Amino acid sequence: MKFDAPIGDTPIDNGRVVGRPHSRVEGPLKVTGRATYAAEWHEDLPAMLYGAIVPATIAKGTVKAVDPQAARQSPGVVEVLTFEDIDIHGTSSGRTVKMVGGPEVQHYHQALGIVIAETFEQARAAAALVHFEYEVGAGSFSLDGGRADAKVCGAYGGPGETRLGDFEAAFEAGEVRFDAEYRTGAHSPAMIEPFASIAQWQGDDLMLWTSNQMIAGTRGSMASMLRLDEERVRIFSPYVGGGFGAKLWANADAILAAIAAKKVGRPVKVVMPRGLIFNNTINRPETIQRLRIAARADGTIEAFGHEGWSGNVKGGNPESTVMASRSVYAGPNRLMADHMAHLDLPEGNAVRAPGDAVGSIAVEIAMDEMAEKLGLDPIEFRVINDSQVDPSKPEKTFTNRHLVRCLRDGAERFGWGDRMAPGTRRDGKWLIGMGVATAYRAALRHASGAAVRLETNGRITVETDMTDIGTGSYTILAQTAGEMLGVSVDRVDVRLGDSRFPVSAGSGGQWGASSSTSGLYVACVNLRRSIAERLSMDAERVEFEGGEVRSGNRVCSLLDAVAGGPVEAEGKFDFAQSDTKAFGTFGAHFVEVGVDAYTGEVRVRRMLAVCSAGRILNPVSARSQVIGAMTWGVGAALSEKLEVDERYGCFLNHDLALYEVPVHADIPHQDVVFLDDLDPHGNPMKAHGVGELGLCGVGGAIANAVYNATGTRLRKVPMMVEDIIPHLPEPV
Amino acid sequence: MKTFTYDRVTSAEEALANGAGASFVAGGTNLLDHMKLQIVTPERLVDINRAGMDAIETTADGGLRIGALVRNSDLAADARVIAGYPVLARAILAGASGQIRNRATTAGNLMQRTRCPYFYDTALACNKRAPGSGCSAQDGHSRTLAVIGTSDLCLCQNPGDMAVALRVLDAVVEVAGPSGKTRTIPIAQFHQLPGDTLPIAEFALDPGELITAVTLPPPPGGAHFYRKVRDRSSYAFALVSVAAVIHGDGTGRIALGGVAPRPWASEAADAAISKGARAIADALFEGARPQEDNAFKIDLATRTIAAVLAEAKEART
C-alpha cells in the first residue's frame, strides 16, 4: 500500500479494541521471568561459552604490542582473540567507529579483542590479563577547545545550515532582541538491559540472539561485516530491556559473539558490562547553542536564529539541536545551523529524540527569557508565534498541529494562573516556581511489513520483525489485529523480533508504533479479503465483530473460513513523500519545582504533559512512554551528565552510581493528557508516536520553573546545587 | 574477578584464626563490587555472616553495644535506636537503598571505601588503589571529593552516612586481633587521613583485626538531625551531610559527611554552635584545601548547617 491521500473511515475507527487501555499482553511473562531476554537462552545451549570484551584503556593512539599469553594460560580460557586475529569488513551500519579497534585506537574502551572461557568469571578474569602496549596519541576531547574549528555540518543526511529571508538584517533591525548561549550535558542512554548477544553457528549459518531495535538493518550489517549472504544470518530479539537508540544497530557484543563462536565452534555469549557501556557504545554529545530572537513589541517574531555546536568522531553526525527550530515557531527571517567539532571522545549518535531532546531545552528557555523581555506571558508569546505552516517551508502545511490547544488546555488544568512573579512564592523552606515549554517532535514514517494468519482454531497470529523495546508493540499490534478481525486481544498471538518475519519499520525515532501498526493494518485488509473470498462474501462489505464475519444478513464464524486450513496474508505500509504536508507531534509541558532555599536542591513537585499525536493506540502504553520520557527530561535538567576527563579522553562516571538518572523519589506526580485527535494524512491508523515527544521541552520547562522559583536564570543543564546556591539569599 | 578461596566461619574466634592474609566479607555490598572490578583482588575470603556478632545489647551504663554483623536495616529499626539515637537511624536510612541496607552490616558500613571516580577505574592512576601511581583527582574531577583533611597523595572523601552520626554520638569501635587481643578505637580516630606516606592507611585497623562491635554511650538527649544534600532525592551519596544533636540550651554536637576522608567534626565547632552556621563552618573548615570543582562544598555545608540550626530553633519553639 502506497499511502498518498488522506484515508476515510476504516474498521479501526470502530474503536472497540484500538484506543482502549489494554495492559501489556506480555506483562505476565515479564513479571514472572518467563520473557527470555538475549542473555538468557542458556537452557537451549548447554555447550555455551562466555566471552569477555577486552577494552582499550586509552582514548587515542596505537597498540604497539599485544601480549595475550597470560590470558591464554588463565584457568578455563578456551581462546583469546585480539584485533590481530579478527577480520571485520567495514563497521556496523549506522555506526562510525569500528566495532573492534586496533592497532589504531579510536576511543576509550573501544573493543580490542575478546577472551572466551568456560565460565563468565573466568572470561572476565582473563580479559584483565590481556596486555597491550600503547603509544598514546594526542586527542581532542574538549568541545570548547574544538569549537573554533567546528564546521557547519548536517546530521543524518539533513542540511547543515538553512536560511530564510535575511536573518542578520532582521535581527539587527529588531525592536526587541535577545541573544544568549546555552549548554547541555552529554548523556548516556543508560538502558536497564545491557548490550547482550549469543551467537551459534550451524555450518555457515549464524543464529544470533541479541538485544536490538532494528532487526533487518542489523541482519544486513552483521552479514556485511562477516562477508556473508544475508540469508545465512538469523537475528532473534523478542524482548528488549530498553534501547534508546543505542541498539539501532549491531554493537561490539554482537559481532564479537559471532566471530568468537565461529572460531571455537561452540555458542558464545557476550554481555557488555555496565562499566563499558558508557564509553564503548554511543552517547548524546554535549552541546553549546546560541539563540537569537528578534520580535516586534507586540511579540511577533521577526527573526529566529538557532546555532548549535557539538563534537563527534570524524565522519560522525552532529547532535542536531537546531532541527526542530526549523518547524516550531514562526518568523519570516531564519537561520538554523549545526556545527561539528572533531573530537576523539566515544561516538555520539542517536539517543532518544536525538537533537530535539536538548535543542528544545535551549529554545524553550530562550522563549521564556524573550517573553519576559517583551512583558508577555510565556504561553501568550508561544501562541502568538504558532504557525500552521512549516515556518521554514511555508509551502508545507501541518496536517495536525494543535500546539495552542495543548498550551491552553494545560494552562487550565495545571493552574497556570496561580503562577507568581519570580522568586516570590514560598512554602516553608521551599521556593516554588512553575515553568512551561512547547513539545515538538517530527512524526517520521517508515515502510513496514507484517504477516497475519487466521489459524484453524480461530486464533490470529501476527508476525513481523518489529521489536518491543519496552514500548508496548506487542499490545498495540494485538489490538490492531483484534480490531481489524473482530476478536479480542487475548485471541491474538503476536510474534516479534525475528528476522524470518516480514521487515518492519523497527523501533526508533518514535515512528515504530504508527508505522508497524499501519503495516499490520494493510496485512489485515488483505486477510479480510481472503477470508471474505473463502466465505464467498463481498470483501468490500464485510464486517468483522465478535469472532464473526457478517455481510448483509449472512453471518459466519471465523472458524468457517479455516475449514480448509489457515488463511494468511501479508501487507506492507509504504507512503509517498509529500511536498505540501508537514507531519509533526505537539505538546505542552508544565512543571512545578521546589528549590530548597538553603541548599539549592531542585525537586520536581508535579508535572503535566498535554500531547497531540493523532490517534492514541493504547492510552496505557502511550502514557507509559510519555511519563518515561518526562523522567528523562528531569534527568537532563537536574542530574545526568557524562563527565569528560580531558586528560584521559574518557567519560569518567561510567557506572550508574556516578551517572545519576532520576529515581522514583525524584518523580512525585506526573499527569498526561492526550488530545482526542486523528490525523488521516500520515498513515491508515491516523496515529503518530509519542515516545520522544514526551521528552522534548521538559528540561526547558524545568529550567523555567527554577527561574520562576528563584529569580535566577540558568543557561546550562544539568542545573546543579553549585550553580544555584550563589544566587540564593543568605540563610539567616 | 580473580579466583579466590572461600571459607565460611561460625564464630569471631574462627574468623580471627583464619583471618591472616584474608578479607572478611560481611554483606558484600562494597567488597564484591570491588572484586568484580578488580579494584581489590583478595586471594582469600572469610565469610563472617554466620559468625554471630549480630545482636544489639543494652550496656550496663545505659548505652548500646551493636554487633558488627547487625544489618543496617535492623539497626535503623531498633526501638532503642529510634528513641535514644534518632540521628543514627536517620543517617542510616538516608543511605543506599532498602535492598542494600538489608545486606549491609555495621562493620562493613564503617569500612566502606571512597567513591572517587578514579578509584573506580583501574586504568587510571590512584594512590589508594595502586600506591605510587599518583592521584588523578588532583587536577581532574573532584566535585564529589574532600575539601579538607586531604593531601597531595589523595583527595578521597569518606562517602558514608552512618559514621557521621556515630561521630556526634561518640561511638567506640571494638576490635579483636588475631592473637585474641581486643582493643577499642574511638570513632574520631577510626578513619585515617591520607597524609604524606604510601600506602595510604584508611582505617585504624591492623592486619587481621576484626571489628566485633560498635558501642554507644547512653543517649545524649537533645534534638537529633541528619540532613543529607545530594544530586537526586534518594540512592545517591552525600555532596554534604550534617549530623547534629542540639540541646535545649543551644549547645550540642555537629559533624559533617562528604567533605573529608572521615566524618568531620571539631571541639571548636561544637563550641561555636550557639554562634550560628558561619562560626561553626569557620571552625570546621579551618585549613581547608578545596579544589576548583568542589569549593562550593564549603558554602553548601555552611548553608546546610544553617538549615539544621533553623530546624532546631523551630523544634524548640
Ligand SMILES: Cc1cc2nc3c(=O)[nH]c(=O)nc-3n(C[C@H](O)[C@H](O)[C@H](O)COP(=O)(O)OP(=O)(O)OC[C@H]3O[C@@H](n4cnc5c(N)ncnc54)[C@H](O)[C@@H]3O)c2cc1C
Ligand atoms: C549502589 C550503592 C549505593 C550506596 N549508597 C550509600 C549511601 O548513600 N550512603 C552510605 O553510607 N553508603 C552507601 N552505600 C554503601 C553501603 O553502605 C556499603 O556498601 C555497606 O554498608 C557495606 O557493608 P557490607 O556489610 O556489605 O560490607 P562488605 O562489602 O562485606 O565489606 C566492606 C569492607 O569491610 C570489611 N569488613 C566487613 N566486616 C568486617 C569486620 N567485622 N571486621 C573487619 N572488616 C570488616 C570487608 O573486608 C570490606 O573491606 C551504597 C552502596 C551501594 C552498592
